[in-house]
Amino acid sequence: DIQMTQSPSSLSASVGDRLTITCRASQSISNYLNWYQQKPGKAPKLLIYAASNLRSGVPSRFSGSGSGTDFTLTISSLQAEDFATYYCQQSYSTPFTFGPGTKVDIK
Amino acid sequence: QVQLVQSGAEVKKPGASVKVSCKASGYTFTGYYIYWVRQAPGQGLEWMGRINPNSGGTSYAQKFQDRVTMTRDTSISTAYMELSRLRSDDTAVYYCARDKGDVYNWNDYWGQGTLVTVSS
Numbered sequence: 001d002i003q004m005t006q007s008p009s010s011l012s013a014s015v016g017d018r019l020t021i022t023c024r025a026s027q028s029i030s031n032y033l034n035w036y037q038q039k040p041g042k043a044p045k046l047l048i049y050a051a052s053n054l055r056s057g058v059p060s061r062f063s064g065s066g067s068g069t070d071f072t073l074t075i076s077s078l079q080a081e082d083f084a085t086y087y088c089q090q091s092y093s094t095p096f097t098f099g100p101g102t103k104v105d106i107k
Numbered sequence: 108q109v110q111l112v113q114s115g116a117e118v119k120k121p122g123a124s125v126k127v128s129c130k131a132s133g134y135t136f137t138g139y140y141i142y143w144v145r146q147a148p149g150q151g152l153e154w155m156g157r158i159n160p161n162s163g164g165t166s167y168a169q170k171f172q173d174r175v176t177m178t179r180d181t182s183i184s185t186a187y188m189e190l191s192r193l194r195s196d197d198t199a200v201y202y203c204a205r206d207k208g209d210v211y212n213w214n215d216y217w218g219q220g221t222l223v224t225v226s227s
Contacts, residue, residue, distance in 0.1 A: 034213045043204075043217035043218065044202075045217075055215065087151065094157075095168040096142075096154045098153070
């Protein structure tokens with residue numbers, strides 16, 4: 001199975017901050033990488049698919065980049081509603097494993 | 108609008124089985140895979156497997172291979188996930204989600220989740 005890691009595991013930030021979360025795959029996955037946002041008690045929501053494609057309706061402050069083994073999710077200006085946990089997921093080969101998550105909370 | 112509506116919370120004893128349903132609406136059920144993902148309390152997301160509602164073909168994570176069965180009933184646009192020989196560490200919220208299943212795979216709509224509690 002492909003192992004996914006994320007850093008940091010948690011961070012504290014303020015509204016307006018620029019945020020970058022890193023995801024690394026244990027082998028090359030090309031651009032088969034998705035990002036999800038999850039708030040407590042809610043199902044995950046798709047933000048980015050195929051590494052850099054913004055899902056329709058997702059604010060443009062979210063962006064994704066990377067290819068191969070290293071990927072990033074960037075939030076250009078953090079908003080109050082962005083405090084949540086973010087997961088990356090590889091869809092290169094089954095099982096489509098998730099990273100352990102990055103929890104973003106208020107500083 | 109696309110909706111995936113899951114069955115209600117379950118409490119089971121160790122060794123029992125649980126069957127969770129996921130009813131789809133607002134799209135062509137047979138046109139999208141249904142995935143199952145679980146989340147133990149305070150933990151991350153774990154991919155369990157998927158079913159192709161059109162063919163009935165399945166792919167399971169090896170961890171669950173001998174205990175999970177995913178099925179569907181196309182007449183009522185509903186997918187099912189049955190997990191047998193339950194243990195306490197199967198206590199989790201179980202989600203269904205859909206995927207078009209083209210070259211790239213992603214889950215754009217999710218069910219609300221079903222809490223399964225395994226306790227003696």
